[in-house]
Amino acid sequence: MEILLIIRFCCNCTYALLYKPIDRVTRSTLVLHDLLKHTPVDHPDYPLLQDALRISQNFLSSINEDIDPRRTAVTTPKGETRQLVKDGFLVEVSESSRKLRHVFLFTDVLLCAKLKKTSAGKHQQYDCKWYIPLADLVFPSPEESEASPQVHPFPDHELEDMKMKISALKSEIQKEKANKGQSRAIERLKKKMFENEFLLLLNSPTIPFRIHNRNGKSYLFLLSSDYERSEWREAIQKLQKKDLQAFVLSSVELQVLTGSCFKLRTVHNIPVTSNKDDDESPGLYGFLHVIVHSAKGFKQSANLYCTLEVDSFGYFVSKAKTRVFRDTTEPKWDEEFEIELEGSQSLRILCYEKCYDKTKVNKDNNEIVDKIMGKGQIQLDPQTVETKNWHTDVIEMNGIKVEFSMKFTSRDMSLKRTPSKKQTGVFGVKISVVTKRERSKVPYIVRQCVEEVEKRGIEEVGIYRISGVATDIQALKAVFDANNKDILLMLSDMDINAIAGTLKLYFRELPEPLLTDRLYPAFMEGIALSDPAAKENCMMHLLRSLPDPNLITFLFLLEHLKRVAEKEPINKMSLHNLATVFGPTLLRPSEVESKAHLTSAADIWSHDVMAQVQVLLYYLQHPPISFAELKRNTLYFSTDV
Numbered sequence: 201m202e203i204l205l206i207i208r209f210c211c212n213c214t215y216a217l218l219y220k221p222i223d224r225v226t227r228s229t230l231v232l233h234d235l236l237k238h239t240p241v242d243h244p245d246y247p248l249l250q251d252a253l254r255i256s257q258n259f260l261s262s263i264n265e266d267i268d269p270r271r272t273a274v275t276t277p278k279g280e281t282r283q284l285v286k287d288g289f290l291v292e293v294s295e296s297s298r299k300l301r302h303v304f305l306f307t308d309v310l311l312c313a314k315l316k317k318t319s320a321g322k323h324q325q326y327d328c329k330w331y332i333p334l335a336d337l338v339f340p341s342p343e344e345s346e347a348s349p350q351v352h353p354f355p356d357h358e359l360e361d362m363k364m365k366i367s368a369l370k371s372e373i374q375k376e377k378a379n380k381g382q383s384r385a386i387e388r389l390k391k392k393m394f395e396n397e398f399l400l401l402l403n404s405p406t407i408p409f410r411i412h413n414r415n416g417k418s419y420l421f422l423l424s425s426d427y428e429r430s431e432w433r434e435a436i437q438k439l440q441k442k443d444l445q446a447f448v449l450s451s452v453e454l455q456v457l458t459g460s461c462f463k464l465r466t467v468h469n470i471p472v473t474s475n476k477d478d479d480e481s482p483g484l485y486g487f488l489h490v491i492v493h494s495a496k497g498f499k500q501s502a503n504l505y506c507t508l509e510v511d512s513f514g515y516f517v518s519k520a521k522t523r524v525f526r527d528t529t530e531p532k533w534d535e536e537f538e539i540e541l542e543g544s545q546s547l548r549i550l551c552y553e554k555c556y557d558k559t560k561v562n563k564d565n566n567e568i569v570d571k572i573m574g575k576g577q578i579q580l581d582p583q584t585v586e587t588k589n590w591h592t593d594v595i596e597m598n599g600i601k602v603e604f605s606m607k608f609t610s611r612d613m614s615l616k617r618t619p620s621k622k623q624t625g626v627f628g629v630k631i632s633v634v635t636k637r638e639r640s641k642v643p644y645i646v647r648q649c650v651e652e653v654e655k656r657g658i659e660e661v662g663i664y665r666i667s668g669v670a671t672d673i674q675a676l677k678a679v680f681d682a683n684n685k686d687i688l689l690m691l692s693d694m695d696i697n698a699i700a701g702t703l704k705l706y707f708r709e710l711p712e713p714l715l716t717d718r719l720y721p722a723f724m725e726g727i728a729l730s731d732p733a734a735k736e737n738c739m740m741h742l743l744r745s746l747p748d749p750n751l752i753t754f755l756f757l758l759e760h761l762k763r764v765a766e767k768e769p770i771n772k773m774s775l776h777n778l779a780t781v782f783g784p785t786l787l788r789p790s791e792v793e794s795k796a797h798l799t800s801a802a803d804i805w806s807h808d809v810m811a812q813v814q815v816l817l818y819y820l821q822h823p824p825i826s827f828a829e830l831k832r833n834t835l836y837f838s839t840d841v
Contacts, residue, residue, distance in 0.1 A: 625681030668701030
């Protein structure tokens with residue numbers, strides 16, 4: 201930890217002066233290329249854009265020609281040249297614990313290293329932990345892979361607490377800068393922020409990436425993204441197509457190779473936001489609407505689907521998945537997804553062939569391995585994305601072309617609670633009005649969605665976290681609003697993530713939160729109480745203060761979410777995960793009431809939002825709460841905490 205902190209502070213100046221300017225020109229060139237692609241040829245700016253692109257490309261070409269080739273290669277004592285092909289930080293499982301390693305892929309060898317501890321003023325060097333000649337490196341098939349060593353997953357609530365701390369520290373740093381605070385105080389805050397981001401980066405990855413030395417042992421990395429795993433695998437397999445020979449490095453050769461890593465590395469900093477320059481984009485905060493239209497270029501029929509990944513807190517997370525289009529070479533999904541962005545800068549699309557062979561199970565995580573057919577990535581340029589209109593584009597991947605459209609909605613706009621003008625439906629209508637009209641204790645839409653999820657979605661991985669298809673959700677919204685007689689038939693045929701998404705949308709569009717605007721300040725104060733007995737009395741009294749339709753519906757939903765969490769080993773949804781998904785939805789004040797509580801767009805993990813999560817988590821972790829018992833044991837004290 202200390203070594204990594206030292207390196208970060210020592211290398212920032214060199215990195216900013218030597219690498220950042222080139223990186224900015226590269227990004228500008230990509231933006232110019234996209235602008236040209238979407239600018240009509242007869243537009244007056246078209247020639248100017250062409251000139252700007254040509255100048256940028258010529259500049260980059262001259263830089264590439266002037267680069268000393270020794271910066272990407274090392275000469276062995278035998279006079280052989282080893283080219284560095286790829287390097288990056290990966291989490292290795294070693295001795296049943298997670299270790300952050302810097303992995304270097306050369307033309308004939310994979311080397312795993314860590315930074316040596318050195319005294320101040322001395323040059324930083326790497327210590328080789330192990331290496332595998334590519335001629336000896338194999339990827340075990342799912343059935344061949346051995347069970348992974350026991351690594352206890354980091355509790356979800358601790359990961360979320362880290363995110364909260366990171367956002368709080370980010371806000372403090374911004375305040376210090378705005379008030380022209382002391383540089384020492386700012387550096388101290390940055391150091392704390394880096395430590396939390398480092399821990400988050402170390403403990404969040406869960407996707408196994410195992411490699412094996414045919415003459416020795418296996419090694420296991422944990423990655424956050426299937427995209428990243430595929431990149432490493434493809435880079436290694438491409439090099440293995442050459443005529444490679446097995447070898448053993450002498451101590452001198454290993455010393456020379458390891459010693460070259462510090463100069464040759466292309467990834468200089470751990471991918472955390474505290475390593476970013478002040479003038480770099482903080483990323484997008486809000487909701488990205490993506491329609492995955494279709495794909496072409498498959499050579500033979502297959503069962504095909506796509507997943508969408510976005511970056512958040514320095515690593516990528518899978519956010520959405522299309523349905524499987526069976527036995528086709530030209531799938532046409534036309535599915536829309538709403539993806540929450542948390543400082544995101546990139547969108548990744550991966551195309552898979554679905555595997556139904558249950559014998560092909562990865563022993564590291566007991567999941568069936570689907571084949572990646574192609575993958576692509578685009579930068580989320582705010583100027584391109586932040587428009588009211590849909591932006592259509594194509595990602596090319598391994599000869600496959602995936603067409604998609606996207607548009608962005610800011611967090612403030614997307615979270616507005618807007619009462620429905622039509623009071624005959626259920627969405628945007630007060631829950632008391634709906635239950636009175638239906639003569640029910642819990643709205644019909646809530647009961648039906650919960651019943652369907654428990655019937656066939658309670659073991660679905662990421663239920664309530666994975667986005668449902670937006671068009672399916674809107675279709676369900678329409679039939680519930682119209683009280684269509686075909687609701688039950690439609691529910692039974694609908695993708696379960698769409699049903700889960702409809703339930704979330706219903707609570708999100710209530711004209712006021714389920715736990716009411718009136719009691720919101722008291723919930724915020726109650727959850728902050730430190731005395732357990734006082735907190736218990738307060739939190740139970742607040743429930744008793746809710747209108748009966750709100751309370752009964754809340755208790756009904758609460759028991760459902762507990763049943764979902766009981767299947768956590770299968771669906772990967774813990775109580776904390778569910779509280780994170782539903783907390784803000786059930787508590788976020790309506791627009792009129794929330795003006796005093798609004799936070800900046802870049803502060804999603806704000807104090808208020810995390811408190812909303814903690815309120816729901818408190819009730820989820822509480823022993824069963826009975827409506828009759830609550831009403832029977834009414835306590836006589838004010839809701840003012």
